[in-house]
Structure formats: structure tokens, C-alpha cells
Amino acid sequence: MQSGDEPAAAVLEADALCLRFGAVEALKSVSLRVAPRQIHAVIGPNGAGKSSLLNCLSGFYRPQSGAVRFCGQDISALVPHKRAALGISRTFQGIQTYPSMTARQNILTGYDARMRTGLFSALLYWGRVRAEEEAFAAKAERIIEFLELEELRHALVGDMAYGMRKRVDLGRALALDPKILIMDEPMAGMSAEEKGDLARYILDIRDGLGIPVVLVEHDMEVVMDISDRITVIDFGQVIACGTPAEIRADERVIAAYLGGGSA
Ligand SMILES: Nc1ncnc2c1ncn2[C@@H]1O[C@H](COP(=O)(O)OP(=O)(O)OP(=O)(O)O)[C@@H](O)[C@H]1O
Ligand SMILES: [Mg+2]
Incomplete structure (x- = not known):
């Protein structure tokens, strides 16, 4: 382990989350570390489990196992408005x-x-x-x-x-x-100009307000442009995590996007 490699402390952390809906395994041991002042994107094909993960972070879904920590505190048992009161704010898919x-x-x-x-x-x-x-x-x-x-x-x-x-x-x-902002597909349905504006505000939220952002977004151009880190989920599992450059070159990611739907 290189000492300079790992950020000092995560703001928000998911540790081995498992979430099932009947026979559907929405999340299979998903972990995520969001560092201070970072835009952390979560990407993956439709139905991969991205919204489920965000719902576990904000408390709307309760995973069967695993833990969610906020600034080092275990918040797994807290209901959504208690997490909101701690500073975990979110926007939802849709309006x-x-x-x-x-x-x-x-x-x-x-x-x-x-x-x-x-x-x-x-x-x-x-x-x-x-x-x-x-x-x-x-x-x-x-x-x-x-x-x-x-x-x-x-x-x-x-x-x-x-x-x-x-x-x-x-x-x-x-x-x-908020001490962290969670956004689920904020750019869905937007024009290119509207997306550009919103991307600028998200960067300002990180740089001007110092608030880290967890961003689920399908527009890869925007994600690659503004993210510091990207976690890729496919079929409820993390298949890659890294910088935009690392993710772009990752073979499992390329396979998930090019072959995942029809495989
Ligand atoms: N409340 C729920 N009840 C039953 N199944 C659910 C529920 N929420 C999610 N699922 C299932 O969990 C899986 C993951 O769904 P999720 O909404 O997290 O995917 P997603 O990655 O956000 O997809 P999209 O890109 O389409 O928004 C899917 O199979 C979905 O049908
Ligand atoms: Mg979703």
C-alpha cells in the first residue's frame, strides 16, 4: 500500500451492501468510498443497481447486509430524514x-x-x-x-x-x-445546453462549496468530463472503480456496455 494513494477519510462509505427484492439480487456486496471534494460517478447499464445503491446510501432502501458510514459514523440504522439532517442530501430520478x-x-x-x-x-x-x-x-x-x-x-x-x-x-x-449531494440521473431529458449548465453547477458545488457529489448519470461524455472517480456496476456488482481514463480503458467495462444487454 502506498501511503499517499488512499484519501485520508471517506465522507460517505458503503461497505459490502447486499440488497434483494425477492429473487432479484439488486446489489451483491457493493462497496463505495466517496472522498472529500470529489465528484464520484456511478455508472452501469439499465437495471444494474445504481438507483438501489443511492437508495441504500440515503436510507430509502434497507440492505439485508452491509453497512453505510457517514464521516466514520455507522448510519445503517438511520431513517432517511435523519440522514438528511446529518447532511446527506439527494435529488431523485425524475422531477x-x-x-x-x-x-x-x-x-x-x-x-x-x-x-x-x-x-x-x-x-x-x-x-x-x-x-x-x-x-x-x-x-x-x-x-x-x-x-x-x-x-x-x-x-x-x-x-x-x-x-x-x-x-x-x-x-x-x-x-x-448538505455535506454530500447525491444525484440520480440529473441530466436525463435535458438538452445539450441544459446539460452543460448543470455540469458547470456540479463542478461549482465541488469547487466553490466544497461539497462532494455522488452522481448517477448515463451521459458518458459528461461523466468522463467532470468525474474525479467512477464506480461501474453491472448486474448488481462493482466491476471497476477508477479515474475516467482508467475506466475508459477497462475491458470489463467495455464488455458490459457493448455486450452486456444482449449477452
Ligand atoms: N422497489 C423495488 N422492488 C423490486 N425490485 C426493485 C426495486 N427497486 C429496484 N428493483 C430491481 O433491482 C434491480 C436494480 O434496479 P435499479 O433501479 O437499482 O437499477 P438502475 O441501475 O438504477 O437502472 P436505470 O439505469 O434503469 O435507472 C432491477 O432488477 C430492478 O427491477
Ligand atoms: Mg436508476
Whole structure:
């Protein structure tokens, strides 16, 4: 082992996750280490287990065995909103925005997710909650600026183009003040221009905000362009993990993509 090779500590770590749905083995001993300030892509053919892995990380699925650790803490037993409160934020495959609310209101719902457990304390400490809400309104403004949504701040999300709605959804995920951001196919259905914009924001999230990103994405050009590390899953198993250059040259990866579906 070379001492300089391994990152000091993983932010988020999956250790030998096994997940079954009846006879379907969605994950077969899948491990993943997401290092600080890295964009870590998870790729693989349709049905490979990518969303299942993300769901295990965020707590929506409970693997039959294996562990999930966040900043060294075993969070395997925690429900999704407790993981969110720790700083694990995610966007889902598809759209999660509220169409009849404005961009700003949608972003503010990210805050509600964090406040979810606090109804009793909200009643007890009303003044403190108000102060918190004001602080959050200021924070929402910073997110609006960061994502260049100023002109759409008060526009209804239902009236927006798809790419803009996805951008608002990203704003909602950022409102949680995440320590890590998990994104499932954020670019699906986007135009080339929208993908370019989103790729730039993801790089800014890593470089400007210092937040690592776990990214499931089918657009290989984008993945190869912006990822620091890539984990490849095929039929519920990790078949490769490495830099974009290593992954591009990996024979098992090439076989999975070229021959996997029809084999
Ligand atoms: N809730 C569920 N109930 C039953 N089977 C499931 C469930 N979620 C996933 N699966 C199965 O687990 C396997 C992996 O699915 P998963 O959605 O993780 O794949 P994926 O890599 O995200 O695919 P895609 O690229 O199409 O999104 C598939 O066989 C799928 O049918
Ligand atoms: Mg999926």
C-alpha cells in the first residue's frame, strides 16, 4: 500500500451492501468510498443497481447486509430524514418540484425537510424558529444567486422549462446545507445546453462549496468530463472503480456496455 494513494477519510462509505427484492439480487456486496471534494460517478447499464445503491446510501432502501458510514459514523440504522439532517442530501430520478409553487418557495421546502422533527420545539421556541426562518430566507437567496435563478425567483415552477425545474430541484437539495449531494440521473431529458449548465453547477458545488457529489448519470461524455472517480456496476456488482481514463480503458467495462444487454 502506498501511503499517499488512499484519501485520508471517506465522507460517505458503503461497505459490502447486499440488497434483494425477492429473487432479484439488486446489489451483491457493493462497496463505495466517496472522498472529500470529489465528484464520484456511478455508472452501469439499465437495471444494474445504481438507483438501489443511492437508495441504500440515503436510507430509502434497507440492505439485508452491509453497512453505510457517514464521516466514520455507522448510519445503517438511520431513517432517511435523519440522514438528511446529518447532511446527506439527494435529488431523485425524475422531477420532485412542486409545480404550483415559485422557485423560491420550492427551495424553501428543502428547509422544511430539516425542520421535520421539530414541531414540538417549534412551539416551545417560537422566537428562535422565526430567527432561523429569516436566516434561511437569506440562505435561499444565496442559493438563488448561485444557481442564477434570480429572474425566475417568483415564477411558478410548473411554467418553467424542464432544465430550469431540475435546477430548482437542485436548489432544494442544496437548501439542506448538505455535506454530500447525491444525484440520480440529473441530466436525463435535458438538452445539450441544459446539460452543460448543470455540469458547470456540479463542478461549482465541488469547487466553490466544497461539497462532494455522488452522481448517477448515463451521459458518458459528461461523466468522463467532470468525474474525479467512477464506480461501474453491472448486474448488481462493482466491476471497476477508477479515474475516467482508467475506466475508459477497462475491458470489463467495455464488455458490459457493448455486450452486456444482449449477452
Ligand atoms: N422497489 C423495488 N422492488 C423490486 N425490485 C426493485 C426495486 N427497486 C429496484 N428493483 C430491481 O433491482 C434491480 C436494480 O434496479 P435499479 O433501479 O437499482 O437499477 P438502475 O441501475 O438504477 O437502472 P436505470 O439505469 O434503469 O435507472 C432491477 O432488477 C430492478 O427491477
Ligand atoms: Mg436508476
